[in-house]
Amino acid sequence: MELILDIALLSLLLVTAVYIAWTRDLFAAVILAGIYGLLSASFFMSMGAVDVAFTEAAVGAGISPLLMLSTLAICGRAQRANPQRALLALLTVGVVGALLITATLEMPAFGSPDAPAHLHVAPRYIADSMREIGIPNVVTSVLASYRAFDTLGEVVVIFTAGLGVLSLLGLRGDVREEPIHSPMAEPSHLVLRVVGKVLIPPILLFALYVQFHGEYGPGGGFQAGVIFAVGFILYSLVFGLEAVEKIVNRALVQALAAVGVLIYGTVGLLGIVSGRNYLDYSGLAGDSVAGQHLGIIAIELGVGITVASVMMIVFFVFSAQLARGRAVPHAS
Amino acid sequence: MLLSALYNYWVVILLMMTGLYMVIAQGNLIKKVIGLNIFQTSVFIFYISVGKVAGGSAPILSQLTTVYSNPLPHVLILTAIVVGIATTALALALILRIRQAYGSVEEQDILAGDGQC
Amino acid sequence: METSALLGLALGLPVLAFAGVLMADQRQNLREAISLLCGGLLLWTVANLYQPALQGESVSLAWLQVMPGIELAFRVEPLGLLFALVASFLWIVTTLYAIGYMRGHNEANQTRFFALFALSIGCVMGIAFAENLFTLFVFYEVLTLATYPLVTHAGTEKARAGGRTYLMILLGTSVGFFLVAIAGTWLLAGTLSFTPGGVFPTETAPAVLSLLLVLYVFGVGKAAIMPFHRWLPAAMVAPTPVSALLHAVAVVKAGVFVILKVCLMIFGLETLKAIPATTWLLYLAAISILLASLVALRQDNLKARLAYSTISQLGYITLGALLATSAGIAGGAMHIVMHAFGKITLFFCAGAILVAAHKTEISQLDGLGRQMPVTMSAFFVASLCIIGVPPTGGTWSKWFLLLGTVEAEQWSLVVLLMLSSLLSIAYLLPIPLRAFFPRNGTTVPGKVMVREAPWPSMVAIAVTAIGCVLLLAYPTIFSRLIHAGI
């Protein structure tokens, strides 16, 4: 059963990918890319990677197609044929692919429990993380404690991307931007507004649940941040950007993005203050397990804040472009 | 035997190559970014496949089982996914600016616009 | 005064002159006074080092260590002093000459001219007193760069093209071969210091040494061994004082001086004799002498002919060095002096002709002897000095070179030296002869006013021409140094 599911998912993935490469309709390509994300999330699920699946669903099937669609709305959905580089591409792809295939021949079999990967470092996480960290979700333990520094890097990457997008699109000229009207913010979309109002609170609530439940089940700061942002994005889609800006000030969101990283970084520094190494939470509370627990909650909070803020920044900036692009079709 | 042991990796490689092909061959910038996405996602699939242990369940400790998937690749890929979306967002923002500056998102037009065909 | 302080002074004075001239900027008299003053002081300083050098007193100065085993350091030794003495003396003379020339010719950018002139002499001092190859290399390169703006002084497209050739060949050979040879020497010998008798360990393979020698001889492009000689004719676009001092004395002599020094103190005569490449390079030098003479014969442009003559005469010095006999080295070293005096006079004359009569081609010189008798007489004397016949000092160097060739039993080279002497007669002597005894058919107006170049230039010409003659009587000033050096 597992095998059939596996083969089916992979085949679907392949078909989707090939179709995306083949089609000239960018809209179809983006939608299919979303489906590709969803399919890979299902695949991750079937591999037992629940956290990854959760994240991939939010990113690959949510945020990423959303951003691509806004881009498409400005840039147009038709793609021109341009075959001149195909040969070079085929050659590169052929060589790289052949190299990869040869490499696989001497790899440990798929799923084999005595592959080197499962014998060296990972066993300690499974065997000792309960004693050392005290939470059941091993992925969270590794993510937030054993390899917490990678995760700090990850948050900084997100922060960097947000800042990059901001510097590219968000800071054009110093003139006050004109208020932007969301196309949906018309009274006729009454149904939407009602549904929106009903849906948004549970979404935010769910985000909080994901944020703090990450230690026990799948979830954590990143996923929670994305969901939280989605709540606001939905709100802006229904009520218009300026309605959101009334609730959350843009400067505040930008500051919050920085604050999230700072929280994470400072918690790490507390480790040094408590006489241990950077990002060592053991000294934060009475006993080391409690300390770890506290530390993880704190840094996950940092992650959530930064991710949510950056997602909101990126989305707002893109939608502002969209609105402006509609007003001036060919601004060049 | 070989097939069942490795087919997973082979499909992953095909996916990667499809993505890479799109990045190199296609002149539309958005399509390039989609290709980049597929390329990266396939690498994620590869990592997660590496982490698979036959019969193992999700690495959330419980009394019911003692066999778990390897959590380390999961952690790495969580990070990698985030890196991926960060790159995508930045790339798309760049595309929007390029569109404003050049009036097109086709590589040919851009090169022609700068006079370097 | 402390002798090492003298050494420091010898190196520092030209730099002082450089700075002084730059600061004097547009004030012409001040600028020239500074140049002359520093020139006089420099000559005095170098002359004061004469006795210590002769007595083998160790006068040295170490600046700084750049890398382990590689340092900027200076030491006075007889051969270097010989070179420094010639260069510093001729600097004064040339400055005098240049004052007349530049004023007479109304050249632009004179500040830059005099400043870089001083800097070039500073480099020559650095080369002459270098304690090791690295120091020598540094000053060798700076000399190339400092002289480039002098070569392209005119600023015309032709001057720039000439300058490019100049720079590319000199930099190319020095970085491409010389530097590699130095690096090789460092790795093989572990030192770069000039040591009497050579630095290489006895077990070094002759093939490697051959390679190094070839790299050295070609690497020192300033010695203008064919096929790396093109820069010298190209550099003739420079104003004449530049050609005179730099391309008869400072730059080219720096080249052959390096070759002499490398042969004597890096390889050592014994090692040199044992290397197969030495013989080949000897023949190359011989061919260079001969070919350059033949080319010189066909040049109508006066400066071009002098340039090819220089290439040919430099070949003598290289040949002397490669003979690996003490007479050969002595002849080579002596020829540095004699050729310097002779050739600088010739260039001075060429410049004087340009300034006074506005003529550059040899075929235009018919009958000029009556208009410029002093100049053309000096030209005649200097020609004899280059050819190597009495009553000039050139006799000595050619004699020693011949002796060295015989000592080395290179009979074919003996014949060649004879032959090329004949050739040098053929390309030099017709020039004054034409001036004094115009050919049939060209009518010369009955009465010609004597009109020479400005007086400072004429003083300079007289000094060097008389020098050529005096050197026949008093070669010992230099030959004592040479014997102390070998």
Place this chain on the structure above:
Amino acid sequence: MLTHLPILQVILPLVAAPSCMILQRSRLSWLFTVLVSLAAFVVSALLLQQVMAEGVIRYSLGGWDAPWGIEYRIDALNAWVLFIVTAVSTAVIAAARTSIEAELGASRQTVFYTLYLLCFAGLLGIVATGDVFNVFVFLEISSLSTYALIAMGRDRRALWSAFQYLVLGTIGATFILIGIGFLYMMTGTLNMLDLAERLPAVESSTAVLAAFAFILVGICLKLALFPLHLWLPNAYSNAPSIVTAFLAATATKVALYLLVRFTVTVFGIDFSLSALPLQSLFILLGLAGVFVGSAVAIYQSNIKRMLAYSSVAQIGYMIIGIGISTVVGLQATLLHLFNHALMKAALFLALAGVAYRIGGCSLEQIRGLGRSMPWTMGAIAIGGASLVGMPLTAGFISKWYLIAASIDSGFWPLALLIVAGSLLSAVYVWRLVEAGYLREPQSGQLAAEPGEAPLGLLIPTWILVLANLYFGVETSLPVSVTEMAATYLLGGAP
């Protein structure tokens, strides 16, 4: 506090970045950035001193020992590269204010400094870490911020250059990710030292070979090694002047560090040299880079572009040093790493000054600059001399070691080719000097003769220029550190 130096090195700029974002005022954020960079420089100097005195420093992040946690591991090699990056960064950012005020709008300056700090922290993180996946994460931090920084250039080409670099950079990073995945699959570990211990057992497998190839290609894309250099000239010539100075002096150096780290430490030099014909590959590609880069540079009229191609050539020299793969060869590479950072930073900063006053930097525009901007032009001339490898400049030292290394290993022709390469560089440097000093300014330009560059730019430029001269004659520090690093890497210790 001294025991925490390794992490402070990275975490200082990393935490400073969001703080800088909150500062909002551009002057203030500039000052803050300078102070942070200076502090990082002090930390790196202390680290270098500590490593030289006591040997390798290890630091377990989160208190978890390697290979379970991530560890920072500082030996002479990383300490040296950290020192280079922080030193150059401090000089560059100190010079940044006027140039940035001229080239960027007021609203983007704070963002610029924040991105700069992020890029800085990313580069330091790559160098300091002893964990291969952590390398990937910090590589992405530095890359993403670099893309954004390049896109801040004034010309629209900056956008296209940034996009080009983003695509190639992401492919490169993903290649590295694939390689790391293979390594993990075959060994089960991500720690560099642990990998080095476990790889010999499986090194005959094609998977390890493929991992090696992918990591190599990925790094070389980032390094802009010929023929993967196509993104570099565009990126360097279109980015804001300060960004160019920073990237040219640091980013390629860090990529080169990674190359050394992976080939020598992780895979082991014996494996690296036997698995692929790496020696001839590096030497050939290096030479090709030297000649193609220099030859193309000669024909550029935009000076930034000229120097960008010159960087491609200089990277070639560094690769040749690795290719020779002896202690002296590696030492030459590490020396050139330092010297090239000094000279390129000086040159690009001087160009920033030119761009500030004249508004561009083509060969035509700098005509006669020796008279109107003597200090700036002097910096260009001395920096150029160092680039060519004139004696008494820093450039000479590394060329000398490279030549010595090739002769020492019996590659005589290589030595000749290396010097032939520097002759090519002499040609384009000479074009600069000739335009600046020996050509008359274009008519019409004389009307508004530009003054000297602002002091804020000039002083850091000249500090770098003087460093070029100082390290051309007093080489005990670089020579001793690189000698220790090279000996240690090639088997002086386990």
